Amino acid sequence: MAINNWLGVQTEVLKRIHDRTWKPGEIIPRETDLAYEFGCARVTVNRALRALADKGVLDRKRKVGTTVALYPTSKATLKIPLIRKEIQDLGTTYNYKLIRQSTNQTPNEKRLLTHFSINDNLIYIEAIHTSDGKPFVIENRFINQKIVPNFKNQQFEENSPNEWLLANIPYTHGEINFAATNCSVDISTLLDINPGDAVFQVERTTFDKEEVITNVLLTYHKDYRLKASL
Amino acid sequence: MAINNWLGVQTEVLKRIHDRTWKPGEIIPRETDLAYEFGCARVTVNRALRALADKGVLDRKRKVGTTVALYPTSKATLKIPLIRKEIQDLGTTYNYKLIRQSTNQTPNEKRLLTHFSINDNLIYIEAIHTSDGKPFVIENRFINQKIVPNFKNQQFEENSPNEWLLANIPYTHGEINFAATNCSVDISTLLDINPGDAVFQVERTTFDKEEVITNVLLTYHKDYRLKASL
């Protein structure tokens, strides 16, 4: 069986996993053996297997060898688009409206103290993003004032702070979590739903090395679903 | 500047992106130029850049070249662990209990018709997974009966159907979505919460090529949060 490209190798490997020639938890043949069987270079096999390991299909360990993952770790890659793009991809008209903005805020919610220090000065922004004029998501955002030294010159009246931050403040890593909550009175008014309705919330925090850049709490419209593929 | 391994190249590339030597949306030097600058092989540069492209940091196009992503597509990779593992990782005791099981069911909810045909025969399973004796997640699951021809011999009384499926029925792809909902009376009883409380739901469907294997609706305990890193 001649296979002379890495995608072909990967296809054949997936086929053998799928038809249980190679069972979950079991060792598969060595790279050198597979290369011999397929009539290609070992590096080519390595390339294919590495890609499958990155996807969680295979587990690889030096000297031990390569095993089919016992329980394939299902990975859903969530691409977190710009809200603007998410709304426009729906074929609807996007609009952003600033509700409230202030500086020299302190972290006044318990969840913020996970990341900010009590002495941090924060910019607070509350805004609404709409889809065809209807509320899509409410944004409550804190930005580390130290990170935006010239904030007085910045304008978040016309444009979303997230887009500005992404373009201007590099981040190294972040955290994100998803939850369901009963909508508060304040936000239910903005979303034009009933207090107590279940809403989908996303909280995201980004860091530049050790420094917190921003924390945002997004509260989506009723019946919002976040989709991904496996 | 001598860099002779791909991880070193990647680190230097990330540094230049971070300090805005290379700005978002802009073209970076060609692979051959970078290889010349770093004193390494072009393939080594390619290896580093490809990994960054896979992460959404760079965009690459033949002939055009490589650009820093204008808005880095934030990708959160959700690893979807076995429920058992998720609970055990909390340091608590996992337990599974079957509530209801039946065969020859038809797709009786609108959401199921997205995937199943009206004529499909389904196995229905309702179960509860607990953490230290407290309800953690309720599982409502439909399995394509055609996929499990010897179902009568199968036992989901002691063990979770998901673990059995993962070990025995290979899947090619799937879909997953996350939502918030107000808890129904039935499920709120099982979860020991109030009807109307907001709960986090995950719906997942897996396929073997064109054939639906299973659809599961997981309803998590109150205040559940799904976390990931960026």
Next chain:
DNA sequence: CTTACTATTATGTACATACATAATAGCATA
């Protein structure tokens, strides 16, 4: 100006060779 064709470009990849390294197996010693 538009269309079609060809040349060029930068990424994408295969190969053989060589070296690196994490990790286990085997062996010797106390």
Next chain:
DNA sequence: TATGCTATTATGTATGTACATAATAGTAAG
């Protein structure tokens, strides 16, 4: 038996060379 050291193993990677290919730029013809 336990410990420590060395050899071996399978994956991990770097290189130079060669070829492949998607995509754009340039040119010629109508």
